Amino acid sequence: MSDAWLLIYMLLSLSSAALAVAVAAIVKAMRGAGEAGERVVEELRCPSCGYSMRRRFVEGDYVGHVVDFRCPRCGVSMVVSRIYVESAEPLRVKLFTRRRERREKHLNP
Numbered sequence: 001m002s003d004a005w006l007l008i009y010m011l012l013s014l015s016s017a018a019l020a021v022a023v024a025a026i027v028k029a030m031r032g033a034g035e036a037g038e039r040v041v042e043e044l045r046c047p048s049c050g051y052s053m054r055r056r057f058v059e060g061d062y063v064g065h066v067v068d069f070r071c072p073r074c075g076v077s078m079v080v081s082r083i084y085v086e087s088a089e090p091l092r093v094k095l096f097t098r099r100r101e102r103r104e105k106h107l108n109p
């Protein structure tokens with residue numbers, strides 16, 4: 001193989017690798033577009049002491065379902081009390097505006 005062909009071959013394999021990476025990134029971005037700002041969350045409540053916590057929704061769970069997770073306070077199996085879609089967007093906006101407020105406050109005390 002001559003040097004020129006070797007160079008062309010290297011360039012081709014390099015560009016196809018870059019293309020594959022770019023396509024993978026685009027596919028990932030497109031697939032995540034609908035889910036990026038929101039996620040399904042469930043609220044678990046302890047029927048004994050009322051302790052509640054949130055966790056990522058586990059497929060198959062429903063409201064009233066006794067999950068395989070025990071209350072960290074009293075050890076009783078927890079029950080799904082709520083399932084909802086949580087949007088991550090407002091939190092990000094809130095953090096951003098709060099940071100900006102702080103900066104403005106810093107500038108004008």
Ligand SMILES: [Zn+2]
Nearest residue numbers: 046049071074
């Ligand atoms: Zn409890």
